[in-house]
Amino acid sequence: MRPVPARPLVRLGAGALAVAGLLLAGAPAPASAAESDQLWINATYEKTLVAGSSTGAPVEIGLYHDNDHFGVTDGRLTVDISGIAGVGEVTWPSNCVPSGTTAVCDVAEVPSIGVYDAPQVRLEIRAADGAEVGAQGEVTYAATATGGPDGTLRAPVETTTLTVGSGPDLVLGGLRPVEDVAPGTEAVVPLTVTNEGNEPAQGFTLGMVASYGLSYGSRYDACAYTQTGDEDYAPSSHAQCTFGQVLQPGDSFTLPEPLRIAAAGHALAERLDIQVEPGGGATDIETRDNYGIVAVTADSTADFSVRGTKVSGAVGDTVSAALTFRNKGPGWLGNLGSGDPVALVDFTVPEGVTVTGAPSACSPRTLSGGYYPERLGAPRYSCSMPYWVLEDTVRTFRFSLRVDTVVPDAKGRVALKPVISGVGFPYDPKPGNNKGWVTVNPTPAA
Numbered sequence: 001m002r003p004v005p006a007r008p009l010v011r012l013g014a015g016a017l018a019v020a021g022l023l024l025a026g027a028p029a030p031a032s033a034a035e036s037d038q039l040w041i042n043a044t045y046e047k048t049l050v051a052g053s054s055t056g057a058p059v060e061i062g063l064y065h066d067n068d069h070f071g072v073t074d075g076r077l078t079v080d081i082s083g084i085a086g087v088g089e090v091t092w093p094s095n096c097v098p099s100g101t102t103a104v105c106d107v108a109e110v111p112s113i114g115v116y117d118a119p120q121v122r123l124e125i126r127a128a129d130g131a132e133v134g135a136q137g138e139v140t141y142a143a144t145a146t147g148g149p150d151g152t153l154r155a156p157v158e159t160t161t162l163t164v165g166s167g168p169d170l171v172l173g174g175l176r177p178v179e180d181v182a183p184g185t186e187a188v189v190p191l192t193v194t195n196e197g198n199e200p201a202q203g204f205t206l207g208m209v210a211s212y213g214l215s216y217g218s219r220y221d222a223c224a225y226t227q228t229g230d231e232d233y234a235p236s237s238h239a240q241c242t243f244g245q246v247l248q249p250g251d252s253f254t255l256p257e258p259l260r261i262a263a264a265g266h267a268l269a270e271r272l273d274i275q276v277e278p279g280g281g282a283t284d285i286e287t288r289d290n291y292g293i294v295a296v297t298a299d300s301t302a303d304f305s306v307r308g309t310k311v312s313g314a315v316g317d318t319v320s321a322a323l324t325f326r327n328k329g330p331g332w333l334g335n336l337g338s339g340d341p342v343a344l345v346d347f348t349v350p351e352g353v354t355v356t357g358a359p360s361a362c363s364p365r366t367l368s369g370g371y372y373p374e375r376l377g378a379p380r381y382s383c384s385m386p387y388w389v390l391e392d393t394v395r396t397f398r399f400s401l402r403v404d405t406v407v408p409d410a411k412g413r414v415a416l417k418p419v420i421s422g423v424g425f426p427y428d429p430k431p432g433n434n435k436g437w438v439t440v441n442p443t444p445a446a
Helices: 017-023
Strands: 039-043 046-050 057-065 072-080 088-091 096-099 102-110 121-127 136-146 152-154 158-165 170-173 178-181 186-189 192-195 201-211 214-216 223-228 236-247 252-254 259-263 269-278 291-298 302-307 318-330 344-348 353-357 362-365 380-384 394-403 410-417 435-440
Touching: 039 072, 039 136, 039 158, 046 057, 046 121, 057 072, 057 102, 057 136, 057 158, 072 121, 170 269, 178 186, 192 201, 192 236, 201 214, 214 236, 236 252, 259 291, 302 410, 318 344, 318 435, 344 394
Parallel strands: 046 158, 178 291, 302 435
Antiparallel strands: 039 057, 057 121, 072 102, 072 136, 088 121, 096 102, 136 152, 136 158, 170 192, 186 259, 192 252, 201 236, 201 269, 214 259, 223 236, 269 291, 302 318, 318 394, 344 380, 344 410, 353 394, 362 380, 410 435
């Protein structure tokens, strides 16, 4: 399955930074990009069916395609359930027409990957009567659609593996986004834990991670609270809670008092990650519903700015030019899901000089933004910021420039760019200060 936009776990590492510079805004696309397209199936990889349960487990499947230059319609998803005979029984949605062990499901409009946000087909599958614990089978999917350069698109075959299981199945519920929170105030986060399995949960643990702009307005005796953060990882607040309450199948649990989160003065685009696990050494039979994210948006901004410098030197001199990024706040910002840099500092080298030293976070580029084979001497550089910046972060990139020819008032543009072209900086209230200049041998003012 081709990866699709997702909302992954909090990404505290910065592994994406090594490749982020390759996404420099303005880099030219391959000439064939507008001439090709591909249809893809986004399907649940695997699912556990609760033995003896009369309730079906949701299995979601979606169609999408690569190239938004093309409109793609008349998606037809063929679902083959012959591989789960004796393992699971399917309840078909209204957009699927079954015939024997297959069904054809209609997807009238197939979105491109850039706008795909939800699967279009949802099956309900329960364990077959008499199915033994550990029994497995596969649902197979094939798909076609109308569109693309040749008029017809065909997707690679995908499968979902179903396994019959027995045990507790703890499910987080009630989570929903919290929007427009005023910095300095609190908001309530609804939260329930339900055992949808067929065996009791002998207590459970609840873990929470609050991003830098959040803290816990309500604290519980069952929880231990810690804070983390260093040069590589964004600051965050952790809560690890242990509850001894036994949850019988069908039982739900709510916290002793409502979960309140406090938005700090620097809060902006926040998140609260929550995970639950059964106690007593038990294994949850379906872990995909043990985790949730509460997106918290504060009513605030983060003013990004960049500036260059003025330097002078004679032919043969090497001068130091500083590019300075500053977040003027009041909010901090972190790409906690993707791990992408919050911004790229794009530097076009002035005329008459050669770069003889560049920071390790700055990648060489051609003037058009493409690949440049040498580390030094490039006409353009893309410098990656970390995946997070605090409300008062200042970061300077220092370049060594050798003066080859004295060109009065030679200017090189410095500009902030998003990692993904066209996205911009939605939280920045003053885009006018997102650019500046490095001037070599400025003419003295009269």
